[in-house]
Amino acid sequence: MNDQLSSKEPSAAQTLPETGSQEAVNKRQAQIVKKASRLFIKKGYAQTTMRDISKATGINLGNLYNYISSKEDILCLAFETYHDPAIAWLERKGVLTIEDPKEQLQTALHQMLVMTHDAMNDILMMYRETRVLPPKFLKIVLKKESDLVDFFEKIIARGVEKKAFHVRDPYFAANMLVFQLSLYPLRSWNLKRYSREDFLTLTEETILKAIIPDCA
Amino acid sequence: MNDQLSSKEPSAAQTLPETGSQEAVNKRQAQIVKKASRLFIKKGYAQTTMRDISKATGINLGNLYNYISSKEDILCLAFETYHDPAIAWLERKGVLTIEDPKEQLQTALHQMLVMTHDAMNDILMMYRETRVLPPKFLKIVLKKESDLVDFFEKIIARGVEKKAFHVRDPYFAANMLVFQLSLYPLRSWNLKRYSREDFLTLTEETILKAIIPDCA
Amino acid sequence: MNDQLSSKEPSAAQTLPETGSQEAVNKRQAQIVKKASRLFIKKGYAQTTMRDISKATGINLGNLYNYISSKEDILCLAFETYHDPAIAWLERKGVLTIEDPKEQLQTALHQMLVMTHDAMNDILMMYRETRVLPPKFLKIVLKKESDLVDFFEKIIARGVEKKAFHVRDPYFAANMLVFQLSLYPLRSWNLKRYSREDFLTLTEETILKAIIPDCA
Amino acid sequence: MNDQLSSKEPSAAQTLPETGSQEAVNKRQAQIVKKASRLFIKKGYAQTTMRDISKATGINLGNLYNYISSKEDILCLAFETYHDPAIAWLERKGVLTIEDPKEQLQTALHQMLVMTHDAMNDILMMYRETRVLPPKFLKIVLKKESDLVDFFEKIIARGVEKKAFHVRDPYFAANMLVFQLSLYPLRSWNLKRYSREDFLTLTEETILKAIIPDCA
DNA sequence: CATGAATGAGCTTTCATTCAT
DNA sequence: AATGAATGAAAGCTCATTCAT
Numbered sequence: 060m061n062d063q064l065s066s067k068e069p070s071a072a073q074t075l076p077e078t079g080s081q082e083a084v085n086k087r088q089a090q091i092v093k094k095a096s097r098l099f100i101k102k103g104y105a106q107t108t109m110r111d112i113s114k115a116t117g118i119n120l121g122n123l124y125n126y127i128s129s130k131e132d133i134l135c136l137a138f139e140t141y142h143d144p145a146i147a148w149l150e151r152k153g154v155l156t157i158e159d160p161k162e163q164l165q166t167a168l169h170q171m172l173v174m175t176h177d178a179m180n181d182i183l184m185m186y187r188e189t190r191v192l193p194p195k196f197l198k199i200v201l202k203k204e205s206d207l208v209d210f211f212e213k214i215i216a217r218g219v220e221k222k223a224f225h226v227r228d229p230y231f232a233a234n235m236l237v238f239q240l241s242l243y244p245l246r247s248w249n250l251k252r253y254s255r256e257d258f259l260t261l262t263e264e265t266i267l268k269a270i271i272p273d274c275a
Numbered sequence: 276m277n278d279q280l281s282s283k284e285p286s287a288a289q290t291l292p293e294t295g296s297q298e299a300v301n302k303r304q305a306q307i308v309k310k311a312s313r314l315f316i317k318k319g320y321a322q323t324t325m326r327d328i329s330k331a332t333g334i335n336l337g338n339l340y341n342y343i344s345s346k347e348d349i350l351c352l353a354f355e356t357y358h359d360p361a362i363a364w365l366e367r368k369g370v371l372t373i374e375d376p377k378e379q380l381q382t383a384l385h386q387m388l389v390m391t392h393d394a395m396n397d398i399l400m401m402y403r404e405t406r407v408l409p410p411k412f413l414k415i416v417l418k419k420e421s422d423l424v425d426f427f428e429k430i431i432a433r434g435v436e437k438k439a440f441h442v443r444d445p446y447f448a449a450n451m452l453v454f455q456l457s458l459y460p461l462r463s464w465n466l467k468r469y470s471r472e473d474f475l476t477l478t479e480e481t482i483l484k485a486i487i488p489d490c491a
Numbered sequence: 492m493n494d495q496l497s498s499k500e501p502s503a504a505q506t507l508p509e510t511g512s513q514e515a516v517n518k519r520q521a522q523i524v525k526k527a528s529r530l531f532i533k534k535g536y537a538q539t540t541m542r543d544i545s546k547a548t549g550i551n552l553g554n555l556y557n558y559i560s561s562k563e564d565i566l567c568l569a570f571e572t573y574h575d576p577a578i579a580w581l582e583r584k585g586v587l588t589i590e591d592p593k594e595q596l597q598t599a600l601h602q603m604l605v606m607t608h609d610a611m612n613d614i615l616m617m618y619r620e621t622r623v624l625p626p627k628f629l630k631i632v633l634k635k636e637s638d639l640v641d642f643f644e645k646i647i648a649r650g651v652e653k654k655a656f657h658v659r660d661p662y663f664a665a666n667m668l669v670f671q672l673s674l675y676p677l678r679s680w681n682l683k684r685y686s687r688e689d690f691l692t693l694t695e696e697t698i699l700k701a702i703i704p705d706c707a
Numbered sequence: 708m709n710d711q712l713s714s715k716e717p718s719a720a721q722t723l724p725e726t727g728s729q730e731a732v733n734k735r736q737a738q739i740v741k742k743a744s745r746l747f748i749k750k751g752y753a754q755t756t757m758r759d760i761s762k763a764t765g766i767n768l769g770n771l772y773n774y775i776s777s778k779e780d781i782l783c784l785a786f787e788t789y790h791d792p793a794i795a796w797l798e799r800k801g802v803l804t805i806e807d808p809k810e811q812l813q814t815a816l817h818q819m820l821v822m823t824h825d826a827m828n829d830i831l832m833m834y835r836e837t838r839v840l841p842p843k844f845l846k847i848v849l850k851k852e853s854d855l856v857d858f859f860e861k862i863i864a865r866g867v868e869k870k871a872f873h874v875r876d877p878y879f880a881a882n883m884l885v886f887q888l889s890l891y892p893l894r895s896w897n898l899k900r901y902s903r904e905d906f907l908t909l910t911e912e913t914i915l916k917a918i919i920p921d922c923a
Numbered sequence: 924c925a926t927g928a929a930t931g932a933g934c935t936t937t938c939a940t941t942c943a944t
Numbered sequence: 945a946a947t948g949a950a951t952g953a954a955a956g957c958t959c960a961t962t963c964a965t
Contacts, residue, residue, distance in 0.1 A: 102406065103321075103406040103407060104321075105319070105320075105321030105322075106321070106406070106407070108954080108955065108956080109955080109956060109957080110954090110955085110956095118929090119928090119929055119930055119931075120930090120931080120956095120957090121929075121930065121931065121932095121957085121958075121959080122928065122929050122930070123957095124956095124957070124958080125927090125928070125929085129956080129957085130955095130956065130957095186402065186403075186461070187402065187403045187404075187405075187406065188403075190319050190403065191319070201464060204465075205465060208465060227477070227480070228477055231466075231469070231477045231481070232481065234458070234462060234465050234466060235455070235458060235478075235481050238455070238458050238461065238462055239451065239454070239455070242450070242451060242454050245402070245454065246450060246454055248417055249420075249421055249424060249450050250447075250450060252446075253447070261443070261444055261447045262451075264443065265447070265448065265451050265485050266485075268484060268485040269481050269482075269484040269485045324937085324938060324939080325938070325939060325940080326938080326939095334946090335945095335946055335947050335948070336939095336940095336947080336948065337940085337941075337942080337946070337947060337948065337949090338945070338946050338947070338948095340939095340940070340941080341945065341946080345939080345940085346938095346939065346940095534838065535753075535838040535839060536753075537751070537752075537753030537754070538753070538838070538839070540933080540934065540935085541934080541935060541936080542933095542934090542935095550950090551949090551950055551951055551952075552935095552936090552951090552952075553936085553937075553938080553950075553951060553952065553953090554949065554950050554951070556935095556936070556937080557948090557949070557950085561935080561936080562934095562935070562936095618834065618835075618893070619834065619835045619836075619837075619838065620835075622751050622835065623751070633896060636897075637897060640897060659909070659912070660909055663898075663901070663909045663913070664913065666890070666894060666897050666898060667887065667890060667910075667913050670887070670890050670893065670894055671883070671886070671887065674882070674883060674886050677834070677886065678882060678886050680849055680853075681852075681853055681856060681882050682879075682882060684878075685879070693875070693876055693879045694883075696875065697879070697880065697883050697917050698917075700916060700917040701913050701914075701916040701917045756958085756959060756960080757959070757960060757961080758959080758960095766925090767924095767925055767926050767927070768926085768927065768960095768961095769925075769926060769927065769928090769961085769962075769963080770924070770925050770926070770927095772960095772961070772962080773924070773925085777960080777961085778959095778960065778961095925965100926963105926964100926965080927963105927964105927965100928962105928963090928964095928965105929961105929962080929963080929964095930959105930960105930961085930962075930963095931959100931960105931961100932958105932959095932960100933957105933958085933959090934956105934957080934958075934959095935955105935956095935957090935958105936954105936955085936956090937953105937954085937955075937956105938951105938952100938953095938954090938955095939951105939952105939953100940950105940951085940952100941949105941950080941951075942947105942948105942949090942950080942951095943947100943948105943949090943950095944946100944947080944948100944949105
């Protein structure tokens with residue numbers, strides 16, 4: 060039942076020379092992706108040069124290419140890094156085994172909100188730079204996003220069946236819900252006045268009001 | 276009253292060697308911005324070259340610079356072009372004079388939804404390329420977006436006062452509402468299954484449910 | 492009958508932006524190919540940089556790419572430039588209409604020797620750099636070379652039939668003959684002691700001795 | 708008499724930090740040159756990277772430099788490796804002691820043809836990559852080639868004196884002969900239709916016809 | 924001797940922008 | 945105003961070579 064989210068396709072963006080100690084390479088790679096993501100967030104992908112990344116990581120320009128195979132590769136890796144945990148989280152927390160629809164929805168929603176809030180900059184970047192991804196990789200990313208929608212659709216549909224939710228079109232509702240998760244990353248400049256806690260509570264409330272009838 | 280939306284700052288991104296008939300220049304400029312926007316939408320700003328724009332407009336490469344001062348300038352002008360009408364629309368339609376809060380909100384929402392839906396590609400582009408805008412211009416754009424939020428906040432606050440709406444924090448609700456307007460542009464690939472009409476109705480319904488208590 | 496040499500395939504290596512006056516572009520292109528060939532001859536293709544070519548032609552590095560589409564393209568154009576005339580020459584001179592086999596062979600041989608001698612450096616370069624050509628282009632080049640062999644094979648075969656030549660295998664003889672044409676380009680450092688005239692006479696004599704029986 | 712071919716100049720292209728057992732070093736060096744030559748033949752010198760050579764030899768990239776001093780050095784060593792045996796062969800076989808000019812020429816020619824045929828790929832490579840050799844080394848290589856010409860010139864001149872050969876200019880004839888030895892390496896793609904034996908016989912015949920009068 | 928990460932110069936190519944005509 | 949050739953500063957990436965371990 061909880062296999063619905065595990066679309067684990069062969070995700071490594073590109074193969075590398077793979078010299079030796081894969082572990083050390085992975086560590087370096089992670090370091091590069093992390094620093095590069097910060098730059099992508101700040102300046103945009105196209106405006107970030109490999110020389111910028113070299114400077115930011117402290118890794119020599121030529122040496123960078125021992126760990127990643129191209130600039131595009133870094134972006135793909137960044138998408139992986141920030142996408143996979145989101146999906147794994149829900150699975151681990153056993154959300155799918157919660158019996159009460161309201162409780163189930165609230166739990167899933169809350170966990171996703173927290174995650175989204177904390178990774179806000181990365182999500183903002185991903186919204187912007189999706190266009191740059193190579194087609195093959197783009198497909199994987201969209202699949203993962205639509206998996207998340209499907210996940211919420213199931214929960215909502217079950218709640219509707221059990222008369223706990225009042226929703227005309229569960230698939231649409233799931234789409235709207237998943238989209239609303241990104242409110243903060245995409246609109247943060249207007250929402251700075253709210254504390255983290257206030258914001259989370261308000262968002263949860265607002266989202267649920269459209270799904271649960273008497274939640275006024 | 277209608278001054279709340281008119282933050283008409285000196286909008287031409289950069290000054291040009293204003294020679295002859297300003298009118299002819301403006302017309303050419305508009306033509307450039309329109310064609311260039313299509314390219315920015317399709318290929319992304321960074322991936323669009325001045326040569327592309329020259330070819331698309333039929334205006335000689337060097338001659339382009341008689342009408343715009345830089346590539347960046349075109350993007351700034353594009354933001355203006357697609358931002359200002361959105362704001363002017365509501366003003367023109369006299370939404371602010373509607374007495375009944377429910378009717379007022381529904382009217383404003385519907386009009387904005389229609390606009391957003393039809394300009395979806397432009398909006399998507401603007402989400403993506405905001406990072407390229409020069410800081411000064413970015414500020415103007417953000418101001419305009421927050422003007423729209425303020426506009427809806429006023430409507431919602433009045434509805435709350437009149438006990439027509441049930442909303443804990445009107446400013447937050449307005450932000451969410453304005454954000455939800457972009458559902459289609461930013462998620463269109465998941466929503467292709469809905470007809471234009473179905474989509475508009477569903478979105479309106481869903482947004483209003485979170486604001487108007489008994490709108491089930 | 493004289494169509495046997497005209498394997499005029501679409502030979503332009505790569506398509507170019509083709510801006511306007513094709514004639515001026517062609518002239519510049521020829522200039523680039525000529526200067527670049529000199530460099531390829533002197534230093535080898537791989538050891539010649541685009542900056543070298545820019546400096547040698549006096550054309551700005553970036554501007555070069557308005558006339559050629561890549562470094563490889565220059566090499567392809569060079570092959571064309573020095574290959575096509577060789578083939579056209581024989582056709583124009585009406586060698587194929589000479590009745591007497593001996594006279595026909597001598598005429599063709601002499602004309603080819605003169606050409607080869609004068610373009611020696613280019614031929615040397617072509618021998619060396621053939622490997623760099625893109626496969627599609629390589630095929631064309633090899634086809635042209637084998638056309639030349641076929642041309643001489645026909646002449647020799649006719650001479651054998653008419654008992655004018657004494658040759659066991661006309662195709663082999665033609666290959667050897669065509670190969671011998673390159674003696675000077677490929678061995679010039681050993682042959683500097685001969686005047687142009689002496690060299691041509693000696694070579695002609697030597698080549699013919701292997702084909703015409705009593706030519707001692 | 709046999710000193711005419713032994714131009715044994717100090718042949719190691721560059722001096723190395725000669726540490727331990729010179730013998731082991733030489734063995735490794737030979738291994739590197741052999742494998743690298745295969746790569747040079749297949750891909751060309753410029754297109755072969757030190758990483759390729761490291762992978763092909765199984766010797767660590769950095770470690771390679773304990774046995775050779777540069778990439779260029781490998782090429783120089785390759786030229787030596789494939790040049791010296793050709794020269795030594797004839798000396799060893801005692802060709803110079805054969806009394807009958809015709810037999811002497813035939814023997815030398817046959818042996819050289821066999822060698823050239825079997826080492827065709829190496830010879831092709833040497834033709835191509837000569838341009839990369841450092842001037843000092845290039846001189847040595849050319850000297851060795853001209854030694855071979857001198858060798859055949861002596862044989863031919865003696866035959867002419869003894870009225871066994873009919874040749875106007877022995878030096879020119881020797882040059883042509885040595886050049887013809889390379890027919891197969893440089894034209895193999897046109898000559899694939901001949902068996903090894905057929906090819907050798909045809910070539911021998913054709914070459915001799917230009918030197919020995921009644922060899923029809 | 925062996926390793927392979929690190930170095931940095933240099934490569935081809937692109938492109939916004941300028942300028943002579 | 946219009947043209948498009950010219951400019952030159954980067955860009956992404958490669959690779960021979962070095963060096964700390």
